[in-house]
Amino acid sequence: MPASLIRSILSGKKEKKGYEACSGCGVCLLSCPVWHRTRTMSFTRKARAKAMQGGAAYEEIAHAIDSCILCGACEIACPEGIGLAGLNIYQRQELNRQRTDYPHWYPQEAVDTGSRHINQKTGSLLLAGDLLGRDNNTSSAIVERLGGIGKISIAHDDGRDIAKIMEAGLPLKKERVESFISSVQSARTLVVAEGLLHRPLRKWLPKKKIVGLGEALLSSASLRNQLGPEDLYMIESRGYHSDHGRLVLFYDRLRQETGCHTNLDLQRTACSTGASSLQGRKDIAAGGCKENARRILKGRNVKRIIVEDLADAEAFRFATDLPVVHLGLLGIGDAL
Numbered sequence: 001m002p003a004s005l006i007r008s009i010l011s012g013k014k015e016k017k018g019y020e021a022c023s024g025c026g027v028c029l030l031s032c033p034v035w036h037r038t039r040t041m042s043f044t045r046k047a048r049a050k051a052m053q054g055g056a057a058y059e060e061i062a063h064a065i066d067s068c069i070l071c072g073a074c075e076i077a078c079p080e081g082i083g084l085a086g087l088n089i090y091q092r093q094e095l096n097r098q099r100t101d102y103p104h105w106y107p108q109e110a111v112d113t114g115s116r117h118i119n120q121k122t123g124s125l126l127l128a129g130d131l132l133g134r135d136n137n138t139s140s141a142i143v144e145r146l147g148g149i150g151k152i153s154i155a156h157d158d159g160r161d162i163a164k165i166m167e168a169g170l171p172l173k174k175e176r177v178e179s180f181i182s183s184v185q186s187a188r189t190l191v192v193a194e195g196l197l198h199r200p201l202r203k204w205l206p207k208k209k210i211v212g213l214g215e216a217l218l219s220s221a222s223l224r225n226q227l228g229p230e231d232l233y234m235i236e237s238r239g240y241h242s243d244h245g246r247l248v249l250f251y252d253r254l255r256q257e258t259g260c261h262t263n264l265d266l267q268r269t270a271c272s273t274g275a276s277s278l279q280g281r282k283d284i285a286a287g288g289c290k291e292n293a294r295r296i297l298k299g300r301n302v303k304r305i306i307v308e309d310l311a312d313a314e315a316f317r318f319a320t321d322l323p324v325v326h327l328g329l330l331g332i333g334d335a336l
Contacts, residue, residue, distance in 0.1 A: 016083025022049035023080060031073035031269040036295055037288040043067045045074045045084060048091065058095040065091050066103050069279060069287070070167055070196065071272035072241030085199065085241070092169030105282035107164040123151040125187040127158040129194035130281070131310040132213075138310070142328035145223065146191065146216055155190075157183040163194045167278050181205065191216045193309070195238025195276065202242075212239035214308035215250060217327050226331050229259035230303040232296075234312045237263075237270040244268075260306075263296050271296050275311035284314055293319035306330060 075084035189209040280287035293315040
């Protein structure tokens, strides 16, 4: 799939501004977990834009391109309206065209899954993704709880390999995308755990309802009622930022109804641990996820952490002794 097409998909429906529009204001730094952890300007989205404006080659800013965890917060914060979500991946694609040695955290498996094509005829499909897809207990509990939205099944093909390949900026085969789309297109609703897939799925399947795992589960009033003022509710950042204008209102109502804390900052961007990134999944300590989790907890008087993303659960287990519970197990399971 051409790099320009993927860039367009990840930038949303309208073509957004490029790095040329960056004024250097630095507002994106306020929401960048890499900046907060390293305090190194050369790693930031602002620095990458200014370097490109100065004529820098991709190889010269490779360290910054590779450091990005693609949480999507910078695009929401940017006052210039630059399409940073797509631009970050596009720069990774262009860098990969010029190098032969890749970071150790890049995906190793080949993308060749044409045999996966199974057209599942069901009202809703859960696209569990990499981590949740390997946790049968949690995924089964989630399917049972999502029964209220109609008949739901776990997708045989959840596109987890596509998410990894897109995140790494590696070539994505058109045939693989077509196979994936065909396998899920009969469902009316897709409940998608992998936040990075939300934007492309809305582009590929514009008539389908695409919702995140947290939003789908929180449609149950009985589940919402189990949240309270002593809980920190961790919103999965990538899916949230992909539909920010709508979801910021959804989660603001959740906070008002329950009194729970959330990982939203003053700009209403979702602070990320980075644990769902390729870097974090390869090495949660080296990825700085523990430090990011501690920063999110700083100054909060909470007794429990509720997560939408299993990757975040691992980050908080390293960072604190507080109990960590996946939303799908709330009230029926012990802390993770």
